[in-house]
Amino acid sequence: MAELFLILISTSLANNLVLDYMLGTDPIFAVTKNTTPAFDMCIVIIITMPLVAIFSYALNNIVIIPLGLEYLQLILMVILVSILILSVNFITRKYFSDIHERIGVLIPLIMVNCTVLGLAFLTIRLNVGYVSALFYGLGSAIGFSLILMAINSIRDKVSVSNVPLPFRGVAILMISLGLVSMAFMGFNGIN
Numbered sequence: 001m002a003e004l005f006l007i008l009i010s011t012s013l014a015n016n017l018v019l020d021y022m023l024g025t026d027p028i029f030a031v032t033k034n035t036t037p038a039f040d041m042c043i044v045i046i047i048t049m050p051l052v053a054i055f056s057y058a059l060n061n062i063v064i065i066p067l068g069l070e071y072l073q074l075i076l077m078v079i080l081v082s083i084l085i086l087s088v089n090f091i092t093r094k095y096f097s098d099i100h101e102r103i104g105v106l107i108p109l110i111m112v113n114c115t116v117l118g119l120a121f122l123t124i125r126l127n128v129g130y131v132s133a134l135f136y137g138l139g140s141a142i143g144f145s146l147i148l149m150a151i152n153s154i155r156d157k158v159s160v161s162n163v164p165l166p167f168r169g170v171a172i173l174m175i176s177l178g179l180v181s182m183a184f185m186g187f188n189g190i191n
Contacts, residue, residue: 003132004131004132004135005135007128007132007135007136007139008135008138008139008142009139010139010187011135011136011139011140011142011143012139012140012142012143012146013143013184013187014184014187014188015143016140016143016144016146016147016184017115017118017119017122017140017143017144018115018143018144018147018177019143019147019177019180019181019184021118021122023114023115023118023119024113024114024115024118024144025177026113026114027041027109027110027113027115027148028147028148028151028177029151029170029173030109031106031109031148032148032151032152032155033155035152035156036102037105037106038148038149038152039149040102040103040106041103041106041109041145041148042144042145042148042149043099043102043103044088044103044106044107044110045110045115045141045144045145045148046138046141046142046145047088048084048085048088048110048116048141049115049116049119049137049138049140049141049144050134050137050138050141051084051088051137052080052081052084052116052119052120052123052137053119053120053123053133053134053136053137053138053140054130054133054134054137055080055084056077056080056081056119056120056121056123056124056133057123057124057127057129057130057133058130059076059077059080060073060124063076064076073124077117077120077121078117080120081111081116081117081120082111085107085110085111085116086107086111088107089104089107092104115140115144119136119137119140122136122140123136123137147177147180150180151173151176151177151180154173154176154180155173158172158173158176
């Protein structure tokens with residue numbers, strides 16, 4: 001149990017997909033203009049990333065490796081991610097229509113999100129088991145959501161600050177992301 005907790009904490013803080021691997025900076029800059037879309041994106045990510053981690057690990061160990069289909073791994077993972085995200089879209093539309101009204105717009109953004117596909121390959125590389133893959137996906141989702149909300153807060157603060165002209169817009173956000181990344185480097189002893 002302690003190992004699973006360590007996976008969860010280290011994935012969300014020390015081995016963050018956005019800060020450590022630079023996966024998913026595009027949706028972070030796209031949806032952090034307002035708090036509501038950023039929070040909705042966090043909900044979608046927390047729902048989808050653990051599912052992607054478990055199913056990618058299962059697909060790799062049940063289908064790809066036993067059948068010798070390693071050369072099709074990328075295509076199969078893209079198909080898997082698309083099916084899972086469309087399934088989440090269908091389930092939320094059918095059973096949770098109030099949530100779907102808020103997050104339905106973000107489903108296409110998640111489908112092309114490199115963070116989700118990167119998580120699938122990193123889970124395969126981890127190769128530790130289904131429960132650990134679940135905690136790896138959940139920790140990645142928590143870490144992504146943490147960075148998303150942090151950048152949202154920074155963007156709110158920067159919008160009312162007097163930023164020099166050359167640094168306005170995406171430039172100050174990239175600088176801020178770099179500073180947040182350096183702050184998160186303090187958690188590297190968790191590994």
